[in-house]
Amino acid sequence: MTDHSPTPRARRTSKPRAQEHLLLAADELFYREGVRAVGVEAVVERAGVNKMSLYRQFSSKDDLVVAYLKRCDERFFDRLEASVAKHPGEPVKQLLQYFEDLAQRASAADYRGCPFVNVAAEFPDASHPARHSVAENKAKLIARLTTLAGQAQAADPAALADELALLIEGIYAASQTYGPGCGPILAGPRMAKRLIEAACPAPVK
Structure with a gap:
């Protein structure tokens, strides 16, 4: 014992x-x-x-889980903003850079996917405090993507944000099902470029 x-x-x-x-x-x-x-x-x-x-x-394990997710949220947006900061004033390149960086991160041997997706799968009850943390993180991501899409002059920023968010979730899943560095992960940045090209007036370089 x-x-x-x-x-x-x-x-x-x-x-x-x-x-x-x-x-x-x-x-x-x-x-x-x-x-x-x-x-x-x-x-x-x-x-x-x-x-x-x-x-x-x-006060409980649930409180510890929420604190853990708060840290995950902070790190997530730190990484996103670090990608954005590589191309000041160029929102199209900022979006593309995020997908390049995500594909690299999702190809690491110790990558276990998105902690928010993992927690959502473990807690089916949407009223659980951990699920509130998940919802907040995903809502913030959509809002940030919408802002960047608007700055990139997308015809419909909200629609582009939804498409890019779905692609992000696909990269998360592929990292766990197909494995690190797999073809679907490496296709992520190319797919992001196509979505952005279709939505934005300026050509993507």
Whole structure:
């Protein structure tokens, strides 16, 4: 039986550091193994704290999952904006760059797809707090894509955003079904270019 009693290190861990350790552990384990498959005991053990420390920081596992998804959301949009920043003032190139970067990321050996898609599959109840986090992330993505599509002078920015969002979801799925670096992932940037060409007046270079 695993001994989950506090260790000397755990007793010395401050509250902010305990929270950080727990979030780092949850980030690794939830993404790699799935939220439902990972119990709080495993998170506590990986974090090097005790179970009481977890419940001082998070009132439940659901709260920990929501905090994990908040971090995922922040990282997701940091990556998106990093792609956009490569081509200041050129929204068409910004959109294309995002798909190039996504295809590269989705081809990494340790890529496990979109954490929000993964969580949505694990929690079918749309009223679950984790599903609220999923909905918020996807709504923000659609809004950002719509803004970029509008800046690119798409005839119908909302329609282009929907098409690109569907392509993004397809890349996520292909990474897990066909595998890293597969043909469908590598086709993503080409498909994005075709969609943008069809929707925007300026030629795509």
